Amino acid sequence: MKIATVALALLALTSRPGPFRLMSRPGPFGPGAVAGPEGPALQVTTPTYTKDIAPLLADRCGMCHDAGGVAPFGLLTYADVKRHAAQVAAVTRSRYMPPWKADPDNGPFVGQRPLNDAEIDLIRRWVDGGVVEGDPRDLPPPRHWADGWRLGPPDLIVTLPQPYTLQADGTDLFRIFVIPLPVTKTRFVRGLEFRPGNPKVVHHANIRVDRTAASRALDEADAGPGYSGLILRSADYPEGHFLGWTPGQVAPLLPKEFSWRLDTKTDLVVETHMQPSGKKEIVQPSIGLYFSDTPPTRTPAMLRLGRQTIDIPAGEPQYIVTDSYVLPVDVEIEALQPHAHYRARDVRGDATLPDGTQMSLIHIGDWDFRWQHVFQYESPLRLPKGTTLSMRWVYDNSAANLRNPEHPPKRAKWGQRSSDEMGDLWIQVLTRNEPDLVTLTREFRAKVAAEDVNGYEVEIEKHPTDTGLHDSAALLYLEVGRPDGAVAHFQRSLALKGRSAPAHYNLGTALSVAGRLDEAVYEYRQAIQIDSAYANAHNNLGGVLLAQGKTAEAAREFREVVRLQPQSASGLANLAWVLATAPRPAERDAGQAVDLAERVVDLTGRRDARALDVLGAAYASAGRFDRAQGAAAAALRLLPAEPLATEIRQRRDLYRQGRPYVAPDPGSRR
Amino acid sequence: MPRLLAAFLVGMLALGPSAHAAPQVRVLAVNGGQKVDPLAAPAGIKAIVFLFTSTDCPISNRYAPEVRRLATTFGPKGVTFRLVYPNPAETAAAIREHMTAFAYAGVAQAFRDPTLDLVKFAGATITPEAAVVAAGRVVYRGRIDDRYVDLGLERPAATTHDLGDAIEAILTGQPVRHPTTQAVGCYIADFAR
Numbered sequence: 036m037k038i039a040t041v042a043l044a045l046l047a048l049t050s051r052p053g054p055f056r057l058m059s060r061p062g063p064f065g066p067g068a069v070a071g072p073e074g075p076a077l078q079v080t081t082p083t084y085t086k087d088i089a090p091l092l093a094d095r096c097g098m099c100h101d102a103g104g105v106a107p108f109g110l111l112t113y114a115d116v117k118r119h120a121a122q123v124a125a126v127t128r129s130r131y132m133p134p135w136k137a138d139p140d141n142g143p144f145v146g147q148r149p150l151n152d153a154e155i156d157l158i159r160r161w162v163d164g165g166v167v168e169g170d171p172r173d174l175p176p177p178r179h180w181a182d183g184w185r186l187g188p189p190d191l192i193v194t195l196p197q198p199y200t201l202q203a204d205g206t207d208l209f210r211i212f213v214i215p216l217p218v219t220k221t222r223f224v225r226g227l228e229f230r231p232g233n234p235k236v237v238h239h240a241n242i243r244v245d246r247t248a249a250s251r252a253l254d255e256a257d258a259g260p261g262y263s264g265l266i267l268r269s270a271d272y273p274e275g276h277f278l279g280w281t282p283g284q285v286a287p288l289l290p291k292e293f294s295w296r297l298d299t300k301t302d303l304v305v306e307t308h309m310q311p312s313g314k315k316e317i318v319q320p321s322i323g324l325y326f327s328d329t330p331p332t333r334t335p336a337m338l339r340l341g342r343q344t345i346d347i348p349a350g351e352p353q354y355i356v357t358d359s360y361v362l363p364v365d366v367e368i369e370a371l372q373p374h375a376h377y378r379a380r381d382v383r384g385d386a387t388l389p390d391g392t393q394m395s396l397i398h399i400g401d402w403d404f405r406w407q408h409v410f411q412y413e414s415p416l417r418l419p420k421g422t423t424l425s426m427r428w429v430y431d432n433s434a435a436n437l438r439n440p441e442h443p444p445k446r447a448k449w450g451q452r453s454s455d456e457m458g459d460l461w462i463q464v465l466t467r468n469e470p471d472l473v474t475l476t477r478e479f480r481a482k483v484a485a486e487d488v489n490g491y492e493v494e495i496e497k498h499p500t501d502t503g504l505h506d507s508a509a510l511l512y513l514e515v516g517r518p519d520g521a522v523a524h525f526q527r528s529l530a531l532k533g534r535s536a537p538a539h540y541n542l543g544t545a546l547s548v549a550g551r552l553d554e555a556v557y558e559y560r561q562a563i564q565i566d567s568a569y570a571n572a573h574n575n576l577g578g579v580l581l582a583q584g585k586t587a588e589a590a591r592e593f594r595e596v597v598r599l600q601p602q603s604a605s606g607l608a609n610l611a612w613v614l615a616t617a618p619r620p621a622e623r624d625a626g627q628a629v630d631l632a633e634r635v636v637d638l639t640g641r642r643d644a645r646a647l648d649v650l651g652a653a654y655a656s657a658g659r660f661d662r663a664q665g666a667a668a669a670a671l672r673l674l675p676a677e678p679l680a681t682e683i684r685q686r687r688d689l690y691r692q693g694r695p696y697v698a699p700d701p702g703s704r705r
Numbered sequence: 706m707p708r709l710l711a712a713f714l715v716g717m718l719a720l721g722p723s724a725h726a727a728p729q730v731r732v733l734a735v736n737g738g739q740k741v742d743p744l745a746a747p748a749g750i751k752a753i754v755f756l757f758t759s760t761d762c763p764i765s766n767r768y769a770p771e772v773r774r775l776a777t778t779f780g781p782k783g784v785t786f787r788l789v790y791p792n793p794a795e796t797a798a799a800i801r802e803h804m805t806a807f808a809y810a811g812v813a814q815a816f817r818d819p820t821l822d823l824v825k826f827a828g829a830t831i832t833p834e835a836a837v838v839a840a841g842r843v844v845y846r847g848r849i850d851d852r853y854v855d856l857g858l859e860r861p862a863a864t865t866h867d868l869g870d871a872i873e874a875i876l877t878g879q880p881v882r883h884p885t886t887q888a889v890g891c892y893i894a895d896f897a898r
Contacts, residue, residue, distance in 0.1 A: 107761055107762070107763045108761050114794075118792070118794065119891075119892075121892045121894045122891060122892045125892070126856055129855075129856070131855075131856045131857045203769070203770050204770035204771075206859075206861045206862065207861075235763070310767075311767065312763065312766055312767060313765075313766035313767045313768065313769035313770060313807055314766070314769060314806050314807045314808065377861070403857065437854050437858060437859075437860050438858070438859075438860070438861070439861075440861045442860075442861070442862065442864060
């Protein structure tokens with residue numbers, strides 16, 4: 036008894052009050068279980084392990100705190116719990132355990148196993164009462180958690196081929212492992228389960244798929260298993276699905292209709308967050324995959340709010356990042372994943388419905404980079420079209436933020452390294468139907484690309500001589516309709532690469548999109564000078580010359596394309612077009628145009644609207660207006676995008692009037 | 706002022722062993738299992754550093770490289786390092802295995818303290834926690850450094866090295882600036898139940 040008194044005194048010394056939160060979701064061990072139907076009389080009863088504590092801990096803690104689980108010790112026997120009793124009371128009271136960073140009101144999410152205030156108090160009273168064991172007959176039937184794969188026997192198990200040796204000392208360490216998937220035919224994946232191999236040191240894992248060999252190449256270039264560095268953009272979530280692992284959590288299998296396609300030659304890219312244990316550790320994670328026989332019939336979309344313009348001054352205690360997006364279609368939110376590094380303190384994702392109702396999707400008031408989690412709704416959250424999704428992240432880059440990786444604080448900019456900062460809210464949604472998915476994906480792509488441009492600029496600032504970064508950034512600038520940005524980066528890339536035909540060609544393409552035609556012609560000619568057999572350069576040069584009204588010169592380039600690549604659909608179509616529609620009659624050759632256009636239509640299997648349009652123009656040029664109308668109608672049946680659709684309709688109207696289409700002569704207008 | 710303080714401390718130290726009715730602190734040697742006096746030290750030892758630890762406390766284990774560094778730095782200067790395993794459930798065999806895994810062997814001696822004799826003498830409550838004894842008195846008790854602030858809150862690197870600073874102060878005859886600090890880790894209290 037004397038020992039118990041000492042222990043209590045020590046407890047009072049070492050435990051400190053945790054943040055107090057109201058729990059709105061009573062679990063199965065709600066206040067009723069404590070007070071009992073008889074009312075206050077039961078409250079004087081000292082809780083016992085067998086009756087009160089064992090079922091509670093088995094339910095909320097057993098997933099990790101079992102023999103062989105990911106936690107450092109078990110909590111499933113009286114001896115084990117007794118040995119850690121004061122610690123259990125303290126960490127449940129401070130809400131360090133069970134680990135759940137989001138507000139208890141958010142969700143409900145899969146795997147959320149909170150203790151409510153009454154349950155926490157029950158544990159405290161059990162400890163204060165002297166950790167009484169109680170009647171063994173009260174013990175609930177034992178539960179076994181950790182035996183084998185929690186999702187059942189996987190269809191395929193892959194293991195990191197070479198184990199990684201983690202150093203004994205130091206702080207968080209990130210390593211990207213690339214695990215080839217030995218599938219010999221296309222499979223459809225319903226889920227995967229990550230087993231850390233060494234749960235003592237593996238803190239969380241973020242898994243992506245790379246359908247290119249790019250990640251593998253980085254792995255091979257780095258000595259030892261995996262590589263240290265950045266996740267490549269080619270490694271991504273598969274078709275709108277999250278893949279991740281946090282201790283104690285297993286994402287359930289997807290319904291069959293949501294499986295994702297796994298082609299051959301795909302690698303799993305596993306970003307693994309490890310914490311040294313004090314001795315060298317062997318880390319060799321395994322991943323079990325679960326397949327479906329049938330392809331998916333529904334595909335989610337992955338939305339991402341966030342900024343890549345983050346730039347936090349050293350010492351700034353409150354730097355705020357916000358972003359928002361208005362849903363163009365109805366959706367159901369399946370899951371959420373907030374992401375930031377060490378300087379973020381408070382992260383908040385909200386939805387504002389069209390009627391103004393505001394709801395909290397996720398709020399983490401004490402952001403901890405080391406507990407990254409995908410929050411999957413137990414049942415999806417429906418949000419109507421017109422709902423605004425928004426995020427607000429608050430960062431503390433002062434010395435008062437103890438997790439600040441820089442001491443003293445330094446300016447922090449956007450970047451993937453944990454010493455940089457990020458701020459994203461990933462949101463997985465399902466649309467009601469396929470057309471809605473197309474609309475959402477197209478609109479969202481524009482938003483994400485515009486933000487990714489910012490990220491590329493930051494990366495390029497760090498790696499100004501990386502031509503791959505310049506080229507990727509330029510392509511993104513073209514995608515978002517900012518050709519001048521593309522020109523600037525292709526110029527840098529060209530300057531770095533020196534004498535390079537593709538670099539001149541890329542720059543020429545960006546210049547032509549920017550409307551800088553004379554400069555584009557110059558670059559294409561440079562490319563051709565280096566590589567006279569560069570068909571694409573001849574083709575694009577022809578296109579620019581055509582736009583300048585230099586029809587004969589353009590035709591010469593297109594002929595060169597056809598000579599170099601007789602099967603080039605674009606070369607054939609362009610040449611046919613010039614011969615059919617040239618402003619000056621002398622430059623036209625209707626017969627040859629028809630021959631060429633028929634070849635193109637054959638080559639493209641009558642599935643290309645532009646090829647059919649060229650054929651229509653060729654027939655009209657030859658005076659065969661019925662056939663011209665037929666080709667135009669066939670083109671329109673393929674629902675071409677604008678402005679082509681309108682142009683084809685205008686030409687069809689000409690053909691109906693028995694008139695050919697003749698291109699305007701830009702040269703004559705000068 | 707500093708000179709006064711130092712003088713006071715020196716006086717205290719001189720009083721130490723004789724005036725102090727040394728309690729019968731007994732621990733078990735990991736090798737051999739016999740009862741020994743953990744405060745006994747060969748001549749020339751200026752301070753004994755006790756490190757309360759356990760085989761399965763993650764924070765305790767993460768400090769192993771730092772403990773080895775400190776022991777290697779201060780060992781030649783007359784400071785001896787002693788690991789104390791207060792958990793009665795940890796057997797001598799498990800402790801020997803632990804010492805091998807974390808490369809403590811040869812760096813520090815190890816004792817078991819299942820009756821918490823030494824824990825109570827030092828006032829330790831946590832693993833890992835250090836107690837520095839000089840001339841029979843505990844002159845520092847607390848954390849090794851400030852890397853861990855609370856469970857779930859840790860700095861990327863320590864900013865103050867309390868244990869090392871305390872040892873330096875003792876070796877140079879200076880007062881220990883912060884004789885007690887709060888350690889963060891696993892509760893020793895639990896082992897006593």
